Amino acid sequence: MGEKVFAPWNDPNEKPLIQFRNVTKRFGEFVAIDDQSFDIYEQEFFALLGPSGCGKTTLMRMLAGFETPTEGTILLGGQDIAPIPPNKRAVNMMFQSYALFPHLTVWENIAFGLKRDGMDKGAIDARVDEMLKLTRLEQFAKRKPHQCSGGQRQRVALARSLAKAPKLLLLDEPLGALDAKLRQDTQFELMDIQEKTGTTFVIVTHDQEEAMTVASRVAVMDHGKIIQADTPAAIYEMPGSVYVADFIGDVTIIEGRATPSGDGYDIAYAEGQPDLHAKSERSYDAGQTCYLAIRPEKVTISAEKPASGNAVRGRIQDIAYLGNLSTYHVELPNGQVVKSQTANTRRLSARPFTWEDEVWLSWTDTAGVLLGG
Amino acid sequence: MRRITLIAVPYLWLLALFLIPFAIVVKISLSDTALSIPPYTPTLDLGEGWAGLKEFFGGLDFENFKFLMSDDLYWKAYLSSLQIAVISTVLTLLVGYPIAYGMAMAPQHWRPTLLMLVILPFWTSFLIRVYSWMGILSTEGYLNQLLMGMGLIDEPLIILNTNWAVYIGIVYTYLPFMILPIYSSLERLDASLLEAAEDLGCSRFSAFWLVTIPLSKAGIIAGSFLVFIPTLGEFVIPSLLGGSNTLMIGKVLWEEFSSNRDWPVASAVAVILLLILIIPIILFQRNQQKQREADG
Numbered sequence: 001m002g003e004k005v006f007a008p009w010n011d012p013n014e015k016p017l018i019q020f021r022n023v024t025k026r027f028g029e030f031v032a033i034d035d036q037s038f039d040i041y042e043q044e045f046f047a048l049l050g051p052s053g054c055g056k057t058t059l060m061r062m063l064a065g066f067e068t069p070t071e072g073t074i075l076l077g078g079q080d081i082a083p084i085p086p087n088k089r090a091v092n093m094m095f096q097s098y099a100l101f102p103h104l105t106v107w108e109n110i111a112f113g114l115k116r117d118g119m120d121k122g123a124i125d126a127r128v129d130e131m132l133k134l135t136r137l138e139q140f141a142k143r144k145p146h147q148c149s150g151g152q153r154q155r156v157a158l159a160r161s162l163a164k165a166p167k168l169l170l171l172d173e174p175l176g177a178l179d180a181k182l183r184q185d186t187q188f189e190l191m192d193i194q195e196k197t198g199t200t201f202v203i204v205t206h207d208q209e210e211a212m213t214v215a216s217r218v219a220v221m222d223h224g225k226i227i228q229a230d231t232p233a234a235i236y237e238m239p240g241s242v243y244v245a246d247f248i249g250d251v252t253i254i255e256g257r258a259t260p261s262g263d264g265y266d267i268a269y270a271e272g273q274p275d276l277h278a279k280s281e282r283s284y285d286a287g288q289t290c291y292l293a294i295r296p297e298k299v300t301i302s303a304e305k306p307a308s309g310n311a312v313r314g315r316i317q318d319i320a321y322l323g324n325l326s327t328y329h330v331e332l333p334n335g336q337v338v339k340s341q342t343a344n345t346r347r348l349s350a351r352p353f354t355w356e357d358e359v360w361l362s363w364t365d366t367a368g369v370l371l372g373g
Numbered sequence: 374m375r376r377i378t379l380i381a382v383p384y385l386w387l388l389a390l391f392l393i394p395f396a397i398v399v400k401i402s403l404s405d406t407a408l409s410i411p412p413y414t415p416t417l418d419l420g421e422g423w424a425g426l427k428e429f430f431g432g433l434d435f436e437n438f439k440f441l442m443s444d445d446l447y448w449k450a451y452l453s454s455l456q457i458a459v460i461s462t463v464l465t466l467l468v469g470y471p472i473a474y475g476m477a478m479a480p481q482h483w484r485p486t487l488l489m490l491v492i493l494p495f496w497t498s499f500l501i502r503v504y505s506w507m508g509i510l511s512t513e514g515y516l517n518q519l520l521m522g523m524g525l526i527d528e529p530l531i532i533l534n535t536n537w538a539v540y541i542g543i544v545y546t547y548l549p550f551m552i553l554p555i556y557s558s559l560e561r562l563d564a565s566l567l568e569a570a571e572d573l574g575c576s577r578f579s580a581f582w583l584v585t586i587p588l589s590k591a592g593i594i595a596g597s598f599l600v601f602i603p604t605l606g607e608f609v610i611p612s613l614l615g616g617s618n619t620l621m622i623g624k625v626l627w628e629e630f631s632s633n634r635d636w637p638v639a640s641a642v643a644v645i646l647l648l649i650l651i652i653p654i655i656l657f658q659r660n661q662q663k664q665r666e667a668d669g
Contacts, residue, residue, distance in 0.1 A: 066568055086571045097571035102667075103587045112583075113573030164573070368498075 005150035006216060007231075008041035015078070017042045017168065017200055018063070018185055025058055025224075032058040034224035035072070045194050045201045047062065047211035049247075050221030056204045059221075062168050064093045077167065087116075092166040096173040098157035100145040104155050107132075107141040113164045131159040134193060151182050158190075162197060171203040178359060187213045208248050211268035212236070219303065220244050236295075242371050246294040250327070252299070252338045254292040255366075258284040264365060267292055270334035276310045280370040294368040299361050306362040314338065316357045328353065330361055380476065395647070402640035403433040413636050437641035446625070447642065453620040457536065457611075458604040461543040466593065466598045468544055469551030472593075474585075476552070477559035488556070489548050503542055503613050508616070510538050534616035541612040547603065553598035558592030559585070593663040598657035606646055622646055 016039035019107050025033040032055045048056035058341040061067040062074060065086030073080050081089060092113070098108050110131050114124045132138045135155040145153055154174065161169055175183045191214050207210050211218045212232040219229035220243075228240045239245035242253060245275045254277065256269035262278035267290065276292060284290050305311055314351070317337065318329035321344075328340045340361050353359055386563075396480045407414040415432030418425045441447045456623065493503060509515045510533040517529040532538050532595065570580035608623030615621070629639035 029561060064568075064572060086568070087574045087576060091572075093569070093572045095565050097563065097565050099565040101564065101569075101584060103590075112570070116574030116579070160573070309399055 006043070008044070009039065009217065014041060015039060017044075017047040017077060018202075019075040019078075020059075021073045021075065022061070023069045025062065025067060026070045033062075033069070036224075036226055037072075038219070038226055038229060039170070040200065040209065042200055043189065043198055043202070045214055047215035048204045048221060049208055049211040049216045049218050050206065051247075052206060053223040054124060055144070056221050058224075060093070060172055060202060060204050063168065064091055064170055065089050073118075080123055090167040091170065092161040092164055092168075093170040094157050094161040094172065094174050096176060098145075098153050098177075100153060100156055101162060102145055102146075102161070105141065106137060106143050106145070106148065106152075109145070109156055110160045112160065112161050116193070117164065127163060131163050132220050133235070135159040135164070150177055150179075151186065154178060154186065155346075158193070162193070162199065166198075166199065166201065168200045171201060173205055174203065175207075176205075178279070183210070190214055192206075218248075220247055222247075237369075239293065239369060239371070242291050242293065242373060243368065245371065250296050250339060252294050252296065252339070254336060254338070256290060257293065258288050258290045258370070259286050265370060267288070267370070270336065272360045273312070273332075273334065276368075277365050278310075278368050278370050279365045282370065282372065284372065286372070288372075291371045291373065292368045293371055294338070294363055295357065296327055296339035299326075299338060299340040299363045299369040300360065301330070301340040301342060302360050303352070303357075305360050309362045309364045310336065311360055311362040313358065313360055316355055316359060319351075319355065321354075328359075330359060387585040398640045400433070401636050402437055402638075402644050403435065404637045405432070405436070406635050406637055411636070412634055437637045438645075440638060441641055441645065447622075450620045450622045451645070454605050454607075454622040455620075455649075456544050457539060457543075457621060458601050458607075461547070461604050462597050462601045464616055465544045465547055465551045466597060469548055469596060470555055470593070472548075473552045473555035473559055476556050477562070483549055484560075487648055495549070499546065500609065503546070503610060506538070506542055506545065506614060507533060510541065532607075533614065534619075536615065536619055538614035538616075539611050539619055539621075542614045543600075543604055543607065546610065547600040550599040550603075554595035554599065555589055558589040562588055591660060591667070594660045595657070598653055598660070602650055602653055602657070605650060614653045 002362050008016075011130055018040040020036050020038050022035055022037055022268045023033055024031065027369070045371055048055050048059055058067060062069055063076075064083075065084065068082055071094060073082060075081070076089070076091070076357075101112065104112065107128055111124050111127045119127070128141075129138075130143055135158055137152065137155055137159060140148060140156075145156065148156065154177070158174070161171075171190075175186050178186060189363065190201075194214075201214075203214060204209070212235075216230055217229055218235050219226045221227065222243060226237060230238075235244060235248055239248065245251050246253065252268070254276070255268050256267035258265040258267055258276070260266075261277065263271075264277055265284060266277055267276040268275050269292075280293055294351060300306070306314075312332055314330040314332040316328055317331045320327040320329075325341050325342070325343055328342075330338050330340060332338060338361055401413055402571050404413040404415065406412060415429050417429045421428070471493075475492075476484060479487055507514075511517075512529045512533070513530065514533070516532070518528075520526045521529065533543070565586070567580050570584045571577070575583060606623045606626075607621060608627050611619045611621040611624050612627070615624075626639055626642045626646070629635050629642060633639075
């Protein structure tokens with residue numbers, strides 16, 4: 001490992017770029033943001049992820065200056081930004097609708113912010129050309145937005161918001177209007193540009209795959225609260241709650257009663273069935289209700305009973321063929337459905353299992369995460 | 374065949390209600406006055422055959438147009454009408470734009486009501502509304518009574534029968550024609566554009582100047598033409614509210630027709646007025662066309 005891992009949030013000496021301190025935002029009776037405190041560090045690609053109405057857009061609009069917190073303070077580089085109007089903040093935003101000025105050309109759109117700063121003409125020309133090059137829009141400089149494709153418009157919006165070299169760039173569902181293939185390409189482009197410019201990005205999205213791909217840290221939000229903020233891998237492998245486990249990726253949740261046993265817990269999930277066993281970093285009381293969250297790719301499907309680990313028997317209810325992967329939905333005798341995913345490593349191979357087959361599912365003691373709720 | 378029939382409908386409409394009447398007016402403008410019914414000559418007598426037709430065309434000349442050029446009353450009236458039309462259009466824009474802006478920024482559920490209020494005056498006769506302005510603006514009118522009652526002025530203001538009254542009348546009458554197109558262009562304005570402008574360093578005012586105004590340009594142009602074109606030929610407002618020195622071509626035209634009974638000269642005045650109006654009408658239509666193209 002030659003390069004140092006980028007993880008300023010683990011370094012107590014690192015000064016955060018943005019600090020939310022007990023921020024609450026109310027719209028009348030409705031609490032959009034509920035007493036939140038968190039930090040975002042320089043050069044981070046921070047994703048706010050959650051269902052619509054969870055408050056992620058409100059958080060972003062407070063950073064841009066279009067909303068002010070009802071309570072609490074937001075610090076940018078140690079300075080309270082509440083009294084600074086949007087046009088004076090070193091923060092730029094890329095709007096969900098792109099909000100390109102229809103009466104201006106691509107070039108003029110990108111130059112718009114620079115002109116407001118009273119830059120001289122030569123400097124503006126140079127900066128706009130640089131931005132056009134960065135976003136590969138050189139040939140489209142003279143076009144009006146309505147003469148551009150969706151992907152081009154997206155890049156114009158990005159170039160325009162980056163032109164003023166903001167300390168912080170806010171992206172509101174930046175790829176929402178693009179089709180799936182273009183979205184994937186653009187995600188990598190976005191990461192590339194973020195790395196090149198060294199700008200701190202905060203992205204708002206409801207697409208968990210997008211958040212996982214681009215972000216250095218993902219904050220999963222629900223009902224005005226950040227439920228968990230961590231690296232994509234930690235969020236996926238070590239979710240802190242059933243909500244996060246369920247929101248990110250595919251998961252099977254098995255409810256049961258925990259009994260301490262050996263180095264973990266035995267989980268009684270159904271009458272007449274042997275207990276499941278799982279290791280856990282958290283501790284539970286004997287008889288406490290708990291939830292075992294297992295990712296489908298960590299569950300092995302087989303015809304014979306495996307020798308070790310947790311094993312359950314069930315009947316295949318559904319098969320989802322995704323090309324590279326197949327996901328089996330296996331119903332256990334108690335009605336619980338467990339998902340198992342296998343990679344289709346060989347082309348045109350006959351499927352070993354089909355609907356209504358009786359199969360064994362197995363996983364190791366460390367495959368699942370035991371959660372309290 | 375069906376397509377031709379379909380296209381023919383608007384053309385027949387134009388032919389019957391615009392081109393034929395206009396051809397008649399042009400014909401009269403080339404005729405001479407006569408003490409007869411109709412009060413001009415020559416009239417076409419097809420019963421005389423070829424000779425009658427020849428005599429008819431022989432009787433037509435440009436004498437009336439020459440007369441219009443020689444008498445400075447007419448070109449002064451045209452110029453004065455142009456001036457009044459331009460000033461009233463600018464005034465209507467200055468009054469109408471803030472109203473349209475306010476309407477477009479009002480909460481969604483208020484907008485139909487506000488729109489209704491703008492259109493409501495059309496439910497009363499135009500003539501009655503202009504007459505009621507006489508009651509408001511006259512020396513003993515409501516406006517002077519109010520201002521004197523409040524102690525703001527000692528002497529009544531002389532507004533009625535001046536150009537001021539004409540401007541007030543025109544602005545009042547044509548305001549909806551200005552408000553509606555501007556409102557419709559402002560209503561479509563995406564609010565995030567203004568946020569984007571602010572985000573990029575604009576103050577509220579410069580965002581308005583650099584984004585809102587350019588994006589409502591089509592509405593401003595449409596509204597201005599809708600006010601300018603009818604105002605140029607306006608005759609009711611200057612004759613009721615204007616004074617003896619308010620010179621407008623519509624009034625002149627009316628007097629030629631009714632007082633002088635000089636139909637040929639009146640027709641010549643009308644033909645020239647129409648030729649003057651063709652330029653703004655073409656510009657207006659080009660603006661509408663461009664707007665449609667921009668909307669895609």
